[in-house]
Amino acid sequence: xxxxxxxxxxxxxxxxxxxxxxxYRMRKFTLLCVLAGVMGQGYAxxxxxxxxxxxxxxxxxxxxxxxxxxxxxxxxxxxxxxxKGQVVPYDAxxxxxxxxDEEGKPIAGVxxxxxxxxxxxxxxxxxxxxxxxxxxGTPSVWMEIGYTGPRRLNIxxxxxxxxxxxxxxxxxxxxxxxxxxxxxxVNTGFSRAVSAAIPTSRFFGVNEDIKYLAQWxxxxxxxxxxxxxxxxLIGESYGTTRASGLALELQEAQWMYxxxxxxxxxxxxxxxxxxxxxxxxxxxxxxxxxxxxxxLPADVQKRDLTDLLAEVEKFTIDELIPALANxxxxxxxxxxxxxxxxxxxxxxxxxxxxxxxLIIPSNFFWKELLRDKGFTVGRLDSRYKGIDEQDxxxxxxxxxxxxxxNHAFMPAMNxxxxxxxxxxxxxxxxxxxxxxxxxxxxxxxxxNLRKAIAENPxxxxxxxxxxxxxxxDYFNAKYSLWQLDPSGKLKDRLSWExxxxxxxxxxxxxxxxxxxxSLRKFIRASLPKPGEAARY
Numbered sequence: 407x408x409x410x411x412x413x414x415x416x417x418x419x420x421x422x423x424x425x426x427x428x429x430y431r432m433r434k435f436t437l438l439c440v441l442a443g444v445m446g447q448g449y450a451x452x453x454x455x456x457x458x459x460x461x462x463x464x465x466x467x468x469x470x471x472x473x474x475x476x477x478x479x480x481x482x483x484x485x486x487x488x489x490k491g492q493v494v495p496y497d498a499x500x501x502x503x504x505x506x507d508e509e510g511k512p513i514a515g516v517x518x519x520x521x522x523x524x525x526x527x528x529x530x531x532x533x534x535x536x537x538x539x540x541x542x543g544t545p546s547v548w549m550e551i552g553y554t555g556p557r558r559l560n561i562x563x564x565x566x567x568x569x570x571x572x573x574x575x576x577x578x579x580x581x582x583x584x585x586x587x588x589x590x591x592v593n594t595g596f597s598r599a600v601s602a603a604i605p606t607s608r609f610f611g612v613n614e615d616i617k618y619l620a621q622w623x624x625x626x627x628x629x630x631x632x633x634x635x636x637x638x639l640i641g642e643s644y645g646t647t648r649a650s651g652l653a654l655e656l657q658e659a660q661w662m663y664x665x666x667x668x669x670x671x672x673x674x675x676x677x678x679x680x681x682x683x684x685x686x687x688x689x690x691x692x693x694x695x696x697x698x699x700x701x702l703p704a705d706v707q708k709r710d711l712t713d714l715l716a717e718v719e720k721f722t723i724d725e726l727i728p729a730l731a732n733x734x735x736x737x738x739x740x741x742x743x744x745x746x747x748x749x750x751x752x753x754x755x756x757x758x759x760x761x762x763x764l765i766i767p768s769n770f771f772w773k774e775l776l777r778d779k780g781f782t783v784g785r786l787d788s789r790y791k792g793i794d795e796q797d798x799x800x801x802x803x804x805x806x807x808x809x810x811x812n813h814a815f816m817p818a819m820n821x822x823x824x825x826x827x828x829x830x831x832x833x834x835x836x837x838x839x840x841x842x843x844x845x846x847x848x849x850x851x852x853x854n855l856r857k858a859i860a861e862n863p864x865x866x867x868x869x870x871x872x873x874x875x876x877x878x879d880y881f882n883a884k885y886s887l888w889q890l891d892p893s894g895k896l897k898d899r900l901s902w903e904x905x906x907x908x909x910x911x912x913x914x915x916x917x918x919x920x921x922x923x924s925l926r927k928f929i930r931a932s933l934p935k936p937g938e939a940a941r942y
Contacts, residue, residue, distance in 0.1 A: 472832055475597070475600075476831075477502050477512055477600060478502060478504055479502045480499050480502075481501060481827065481830075483827055484496075485498060485556070487575050487576065487577070489577055489581065490577070494525075494556070494579075495523070496524055498520070498827055501518060503625055503626055504516075505621065505622055506621075512600055513600055514598065515597060515600070518589045518590065519587070519588050519823075519827065521581055521585060521586045521587075522630075523581060523582075523585060529632065532584070532585060532636075533638060534586075534627075534636070534637050535585070535586045536587055536589070536638065536639050537549050537587065537589070537640045538590070538591065538640075538642075538649075539643060540642055540645035540648065541644050541839075542841050542844055543840070543844075545595030545597075545835075545837070545839075546588035546589060546595070547819045548811075548815065548910060550588040551573055551818055552815070553670075553912040553921070554640070554922065555576060555579055555581070556576055556579045557574065557576055558573060558574055559572070559573050559574075560572050560573065560574060561913060563916075564914055565787075565810075565913025567813040567814035572817075572821050573818050573822045578918050578922040579922070580926060583926050585632075587626060589622070591841075592841075593836060593841050594841070596829075598833070606841075607845070610843065611845025611846070611847070612651065612847070613845075613848060616651035616655050620652055620660050621660070623656065624656075627662065633662075636665040636932070636933055638666045638929060638932070639668070640670065641669060642670035642909075643671050643673065643877070643878060643909065644673060646670065646673055646675065646878075647676075650675050650852060650854055651851040651854050653859075654857055657861060663862050663864065663940075664865055665866065665933060666866045666928060666929065667858075667867050668870065668928065670869075670911075671870070671872065671875055671877075671878040671910075672869055672871070672878055672883050672886060674882065675852030676849035676851050676853070677852040677890070679882075679885065682731075685766065686722050686726045687882045688768065688876070688879050690715050690880070691788075691873070691876055692751070692754075692766065692771055693715060694711060694874055695753075695788035696752050696753030697711055697714060699775065699776060701753030701776070702751070706750055706751070711906065712904070715873065718751050719884075721747065726744060726748075726764070729744055729764075730765070741764065742756070745764060748764065748766075752766065752771070752775075768876055769801035769802070770800050770801065771783075772784070780793065781793060784808075786805065786807045786877045786909035786910070787872065788874040788876055790810055792805075807909075811910070815837070816835070819835060820835055852889075855867070856890050856896070859896050859899060859900075860891075860896060863941060865932075866899045866900075866928065867890075867901070868903065868924070869886075869887055869903070870902075872904070872906075872909055872911035873906055874906075875909040887900055887902050903924055905921060
């Protein structure tokens with residue numbers, strides 16, 4: 407009788423049992439019986455704990471405080487951002503999805519953050535942007551909280567660090583027109599291999615990187631039910647090598663076709679060029695940097711930047727490169743005339759240029775331009791200045807711009823992920839992770855991109871460059887665009903844009919607004935009209 411009462415109490419609860427008995431004395435008697443049964447059972451369970459059934463084995467669960475990555479996890483928060491005066495509600499998911507080997511065994515976990523606008527009903531028509539940075543060896547932090555995401559790090563209007571560290575609303579985010587996932591390749595951010603026994607050669611190489619990330623993207627798209635959505639890749643720096651290779655790998659190995667690819671501050675994409683051509687193509691960048699620091703002759707300095715650069719670009723293509731093709735047989739008088747013209751454009755002395763045989767080394771330029779003023783200029787963004795131990799020497803002691811960026815981004819991203827998105831882990835966030843050695847062999851990513859565009863009539867390409875970027879300079883990027891499709895048959899779907907900033911042109915507030923608006927226009931222009939077929 408007592409066991410039956412206990413079962414009933416557990417099933418329906420004491421109040422429900424008593425309320426079913428209307429007689430006062432009966433209710434009182436019943437309550438006493440129930441309480442006695444509960445107390446008796448508790449005593450018996452305590453006394454006979456060791457005699458009970460064997461305990462259920464604990465479920466393996468990654469604790470929050472762990473330096474081992476949980477390779478399959480997700481934490482979702484809800485927020486909103488105001489973009490162009492419009493309130494955009496969204497869900498933000500921070501988590502990991504595994505990478506599997508050929509036998510279906512997990513070998514790594516890739517960390518991601520996914521932003522999905524929450525007031526959209528038709529996901530089939532909603533674009534999905536897949537975003538990553540480069541290095542190789544760096545996570546997507548730069549574009550996530552610097553460029554396109556709904557939150558932006560605290561910096562001044564020119565992109566320099568300020569305190570307190572942290573993030574704020576990004577009113578220029580592209581979340582109004584597209585959902586965005588930011589992914590971190592293995593050994594960047596929180597992404598890790600499952601153990602040290604996994605060969606790093608599975609991940610660390612031009613083509614190895616492309617292959618496993620294409621598989622991961624396919625898994626992500628399947629899990630989030632985004633196969634019907636128009637899809638875009640946006641990569642920065644080495645991420646442009648990655649994006650160019652992924653465009654073809656996704657089509658040919660995962661059967662996933664894209665609407666567009668955006669290359670921010672692109673590499674050379676495996677497109678061959680001789681050393682003197684590569685060096686000559688940097689001259690317009692030198693001119694932009696010298697103009698910014700007001701190191702040019704007065705008549706040149708007073709001109710608008712883009713007007714000046716058009717002249718320097720023409721000089722580079724029509725005069726400098728053909729002359730350097732003569733090598734050591736270039737006529738001495740012609741050589742001196744070119745040096746004089748280059749001096750007017752670059753701010754360096756004719757003597758220094760002649761001593762370099764008209765081929766100015768980048769490191770030397772960064773050291774030499776402001777040497778007499780006691781400064782060096784930055785590599786990735788030459789607006790930044792540094793101070794060396796000695797003014798003598800052929801190259802700067804450090805990258806002034808990169809130190810400033812690390813200064814601003816690392817604390818902001820840790821605050822954002824751990825405190826705002828509530829992703830709890832004791833793992834170090836790798837701003838620059840260990841990914842060496844990196845296999846750079848067989849880099850044909852430029853040709854891969856050309857082929858992907860040719861195979862897919864829906865696909866468009868846009869390149870964005872900063873005039874003051876000395877690592878992936880803007881004129882080499884233009885050259886890559888010109889050489890991408892020798893036939894010229896694809897040029898109507900290829901475009902380039904320049905900004906008065908550096909490698910991360912979006913750190914400068916005016917360029918952030920302009921560049922994100924360009925992304926919106928590009929996304930919209932790359933969407934086919936209803937019923938439009940992908941055909942030539």
